[in-house]
Amino acid sequence: GAGVSQSPSNKVTEKGKDVELRCDPISGHTALYWYRQSLGQGLEFLIYFQGNSAPDKSGLPSDRFSAERTGGSVSTLTIQRTQQEDSAVYLCASSLEIGADTQYFGPGTRLTVL
Amino acid sequence: KQEVTQIPAALSVPEGENLVLNCSFTDSAIYNLQWFRQDPGKGLTSLLLIQSSQREQTSGRLNASLDKSSGRSTLYIAASQPGDSATYLCAVRYNFNKFYFGSGTKLNVKP
Numbered sequence: 001g002a003g004v005s006q007s008p009s010n011k012v013t014e015k016g017k018d019v020e021l022r023c024d025p026i027s028g029h030t031a032l033y034w035y036r037q038s039l040g041q042g043l044e045f046l047i048y049f050q051g052n053s054a055p056d057k058s059g060l061p062s063d064r065f066s067a068e069r070t071g072g073s074v075s076t077l078t079i080q081r082t083q084q085e086d087s088a089v090y091l092c093a094s095s096l097e098i099g100a101d102t103q104y105f106g107p108g109t110r111l112t113v114l
Numbered sequence: 115k116q117e118v119t120q121i122p123a124a125l126s127v128p129e130g131e132n133l134v135l136n137c138s139f140t141d142s143a144i145y146n147l148q149w150f151r152q153d154p155g156k157g158l159t160s161l162l163l164i165q166s167s168q169r170e171q172t173s174g175r176l177n178a179s180l181d182k183s184s185g186r187s188t189l190y191i192a193a194s195q196p197g198d199s200a201t202y203l204c205a206v207r208y209n210f211n212k213f214y215f216g217s218g219t220k221l222n223v224k225p
């Protein structure tokens with residue numbers, strides 16, 4: 001595609017439910033990144049993928065968060081048993097390779113946990 | 115833990131003014147520093163990237179400087195326009211997989 005796309009654009013869920021956020025990177029980009037932007041705060045780096053591999057998962061906020069990437073393309077970020085503090089905008093970015101300077105960001109998914 | 119701070123948090127100026135946005139970081143061993151623009155409901159757009167060996171970068175009315183020793187970067191916007199209204203984010207990269215963002219400066223340029 002022309003750019004990074006994310007779905008859904010908005011998600012409202014009840015506390016305790018699981019949610020799945022999707023990211024479609026730019027075709028051919030091997031590196032993919034997930035960030036979280038909470039209200040009034042900067043972006044928090046969560047995890048990156050080089051191909052289908054995520055070498056460092058230490059940025060994930062808790063063990064309720066997991067992410068996977070298949071076929072070197074689409075990635076999903078899953079949050080289990082959502083809590084109100086998980087409410088944020090989740091941004092995905094991709095780059096040609098892991099060391100590339102330029103990241104291309106998607107529009108984000110706004111998650112609201114009631 | 116590396117911290118990135120942006121001052122001011124918000125700025126409102128009349129059209130045509132020159133302005134400076136500030137970014138400071140605690141660890142000077144950076145890989146590069148990047149300024150982004152974020153519009154409501156949209157992702158981030160890269161404006162300028164300064165490598166650790168560089169002092170400044172320019173693009174049109176934008177100029178970004180980097181002083182690693184003092185842990186500071188500034189984004190200078192000349193002759194501001196209403197279309198410049200957005201949130202400006204500073205991001206510091208420490209290696210290929212560690213990025214730290216400031217909380218941003220929300221700019222409003224009044225016509």
